[in-house]
Amino acid sequence: MGNFLGIDASTQSLTGLVIDPVTGQIVAEESVNFDEHFSHRYGVANGVIDLGDGVVHSPPLMWVEALEILFRQLDASGVKMASIDAVAGSGQQHGTVYLNMSAAGVLGGLRADMDLSEQLRDIFSRATAPVWMDTSTREQCTQIEEGVGGRQRLLDLTGNTAFERFSGPQIRKFAQTEPEAYERTASICLVSSFMTSLLAGRLVPVDAGDASGTNLMDIRQRRWSPDALAATADGLNRRLLPVIDADSVVGPISPFWVERYGLAATCQVLPFSGDNPCSLIGLGLVQPGQMALSLGTSDTFFACMDQVRTSDSGEGALFASPDGEHYMALICFLNGSLAREAVRDQYGLNWAEFAETLRRTEPGNDGRLMLPYFDAEIVPHVTAAGVIRENLDKGDVAGNVRAVVEAQAMSSRIHAEWMGIQVQSVSVTGGASSSEDILQVYADVHNCQVHRFQTTNAAALGAALRAVHGLARAQGTPMSWEDVVDPFIQPEAGSTISPRPEAVSRYTECVEAYRALEQRHTG
Ligand code: XUL
Numbered sequence: 001m002g003n004f005l006g007i008d009a010s011t012q013s014l015t016g017l018v019i020d021p022v023t024g025q026i027v028a029e030e031s032v033n034f035d036e037h038f039s040h041r042y043g044v045a046n047g048v049i050d051l052g053d054g055v056v057h058s059p060p061l062m063w064v065e066a067l068e069i070l071f072r073q074l075d076a077s078g079v080k081m082a083s084i085d086a087v088a089g090s091g092q093q094h095g096t097v098y099l100n101m102s103a104a105g106v107l108g109g110l111r112a113d114m115d116l117s118e119q120l121r122d123i124f125s126r127a128t129a130p131v132w133m134d135t136s137t138r139e140q141c142t143q144i145e146e147g148v149g150g151r152q153r154l155l156d157l158t159g160n161t162a163f164e165r166f167s168g169p170q171i172r173k174f175a176q177t178e179p180e181a182y183e184r185t186a187s188i189c190l191v192s193s194f195m196t197s198l199l200a201g202r203l204v205p206v207d208a209g210d211a212s213g214t215n216l217m218d219i220r221q222r223r224w225s226p227d228a229l230a231a232t233a234d235g236l237n238r239r240l241l242p243v244i245d246a247d248s249v250v251g252p253i254s255p256f257w258v259e260r261y262g263l264a265a266t267c268q269v270l271p272f273s274g275d276n277p278c279s280l281i282g283l284g285l286v287q288p289g290q291m292a293l294s295l296g297t298s299d300t301f302f303a304c305m306d307q308v309r310t311s312d313s314g315e316g317a318l319f320a321s322p323d324g325e326h327y328m329a330l331i332c333f334l335n336g337s338l339a340r341e342a343v344r345d346q347y348g349l350n351w352a353e354f355a356e357t358l359r360r361t362e363p364g365n366d367g368r369l370m371l372p373y374f375d376a377e378i379v380p381h382v383t384a385a386g387v388i389r390e391n392l393d394k395g396d397v398a399g400n401v402r403a404v405v406e407a408q409a410m411s412s413r414i415h416a417e418w419m420g421i422q423v424q425s426v427s428v429t430g431g432a433s434s435s436e437d438i439l440q441v442y443a444d445v446h447n448c449q450v451h452r453f454q455t456t457n458a459a460a461l462g463a464a465l466r467a468v469h470g471l472a473r474a475q476g477t478p479m480s481w482e483d484v485v486d487p488f489i490q491p492e493a494g495s496t497i498s499p500r501p502e503a504v505s506r507y508t509e510c511v512e513a514y515r516a517l518e519q520r521h522t523g
Contacts, residue, residue, distance in 0.1 A: 006464030007089035012047040014066040017460035024487025030073040054135035057128035081262040088467035089272035090459040091192035093213040098126035101186040112259035125185040137169035147231025159219035159318030168215035175233040192272035201254025205241035209277030212319035246322035249474040275459040282462025283427040284489030286481040295432035299336030311418035358437040361402040363503035368392035370403035409445040410514040429458035444503035451491040
């Protein structure tokens with residue numbers, strides 16, 4: 001067995017992670033930050049273009065360029081490209097990429113002597129892709145829910161009520177507001193399936209894990225729901241390829257990557273899935289009842305489940321697990337690292353000072369609370385930015401630092417109640433998971449141990465592990481999910497964070513105070 005590559009196409013960067021499944025080692029991890037490379041050329045900040053009024057897009061051509069840079073970086077880091085047996089990936093969820101009828105032909109005839117971005121420049125019917133941070137589709141959400149026979153029906157059918165960021169409402173808005181461009185659209189990809197298509201050199205369908213984030217897939221059948229398609233846009237069925245199993249091999253990598261970067265012609269491509277479904281695998285959540293936290297651009301808190309369970313309030317999301325068998329319950333906080341960064345910047349701190357401030361302040365923050373809506377929020381549903389402070393002065397640096405982190409941790413506890421899981425431990429990933437001080441707050445608020453791992457990028461790791469599992473199955477030597485994930489999910493020695501009894505009892509009260517404050521302002 002050789003090496004396996006997992007690629008994570010996230011909001012702010014593109015990461016490649018190479019694993020050796022035999023030794024259980026991460027062989028290489030390289031990242032391309034979009035702002036560093038592209039802020040001028042594509043006008044992105046934090047990887048996105050904020051067009052105002054809740055409209056947030058990213059240019060897909062930027063992801064194309066980043067993919068080539070990533071392969072160059074991996075090569076320069078010493079990875080033997082020919083040793084990669086298979087590649088799979090992970091993409092920020094919900095974002096949609098709109099392609100015209102030339103796309104399939106161009107992808108199939110890629111030339112290795114030209115940049116990928118140069119060749120793909122004209123395949124788009126829409127230059128930019130709405131991403132998960134876009135909150136501009138409230139109207140379309142209501143229309144889709146009504147179109148399928150009500151909110152509850154959409155929830156029963158797809159596992160989710162209509163969310164502004166989900167692909168279906170975004171597609172509907174495009175079809176309504178730019179009908180000519182929609183007419184010119186031959187195929188609609190998600191970020192995940194777009195990236196897979198670049199590697200495979202042909203249009204590849206969406207996997208069931210990411211398709212669950214569209215408001216278009218029948219969650220039990222794992223295929224597009226005719227009712228949801230009809231309620232979303234005319235002619236949508238022919239613009240979407242049928243949903244595929246995340247575990248299926250799509251085919252060999254395009255000769256473009258073989259000739260240009262030395263990958264083996266036998267290297268197999270498996271579908272990208274959503275970043276959260278991939279993190280589920282990367283954190284080893286392949287059995288029901290386990291919980292994990294991802295502290296990224298968004299913060300997500302999620303669990304593996306063995307049956308469909310939806311949140312009555314409609315704020316939680318449900319996805320199909322890419323393990324092909326289970327489900328993933330998730331809550332997504334838009335004000336994740338962006339809120340922590342906003343506080344850090346507001347008070348001119350660096351991360352070390354931010355952490356030091358957390359360390360010297362008391363759990364419970366002496367009753368100083370914050371609702372950290374630096375931007376509109378997904379959970380709970382808040383339509384416009386507006387930070388609320390209680391017993392907390394805006395000039396109180398230490399109080400604000402602790403308040404933003406405590407708010408995020410308490411909100412994750414309150415809004416995960418619908419999952420009905422007795423939290424035993426939390427596995428954690430994402431950039432901010434390197435901060436012990438932030439994680440201590442989560443351990444205290446949830447009264448459980450918090451585990452950290454070799455990499456903070458569980459999405460890329462999960463993608464690589466999916467490649468191992470899928471290829472073994474395709475080769476007729478199937479492996480259990482446990483055997484695939486186990487070598488990579490041993491907590492880092494000495495890195496587990498335990499709850500402190502005094503802090504735990506203080507948070508029992510604080511959580512109720514936070515709940516009451518939140519209900520007063522959002523309820
Ligand atoms: C999940 C969500 C985000 C994105 C970006 O529903 O919207 O977590 O996947 O990472």
